[in-house]
Amino acid sequence: MIPGSTAASFLLVVVLGAISPGPDFVVVTRSSLTGGRRAGIAAGAGIALGVFIWVAAIALGVAAVLTASAIAFTVVKLAGAAYLVFLGIKAWLAVRRGGYRDLGAGEHKPPLAAGAAFRQGLFTNLLNPKVAVYYLALLPQFLPADGAALQTLELTAIATAGTVLWFGTLALVVGALRRFFGDGRVRRGLDAVLGSVLVALGLKVAAETA
Template structure:
């Protein structure tokens, strides 16, 4: 079957990765609730672009480097955690939006531009240890 061994296991793992909520899902839901459908869509596009980075890294053999070096993988995990903490702290200390009466979430701060939403989604995915672990596990 196309030279793929344990294809069923791979399909189950892909399914579980996609249905298990993580930082990417939380980011999309949070942005969609705070800023609406366009913000959620732009965040999802940024996350999809992050998946392209993982695919390219895999194609160029960088996942093999991460699989071989526990230190490199640990660095990715810590950088990702620091980035998510940074986003959370910014959200907590943001001033309430003036448009709170229109239904925006309290503490969401000023609405982000589409470019900012895309970039935050992108970096949230690129630094997501769950996605990195998936690519390292299946595509070294």
């Protein structure tokens, strides 16, 4: 079993890492604004599943192979960059189409569904090989030298729980403020800004060398 102090320290590091602004943060924020708290929480759950898969892959040695192979790393990185740009362009297209109305006046288009938000969160995380690099560097610092599979599984559960904790909180906060952003012009401006941020992050990811 992982000692309680070690588990608490690992959870704190995971949450602090999740808080750092990045693609996951933007996806949950936009999901919460366009689909409400339910969509935001679903996006956060998708990201948490992505973290679980990455950490499990590290335990199986798959992630180490990915980060050791420049070609594999680049393929996943470019796929992730393309997906972020795709999400950003979707936001831009929504701005161009218009159709924004005040929330109190009824929606002109259906809100983002929880299933779609979940998939966006999952793919955004899984197509980011930086997550593998992060946990490859982090896990050994919290595992004993003779760390067993059970202890790795415990850390995997903690990493997943910490991710759910932060992004669930973010979704609730942004979802609660959704009515504050209920003015159609405000939401159109937010879509333009968040779409631009997603495209910029995608281009940044594509340009990074490691």
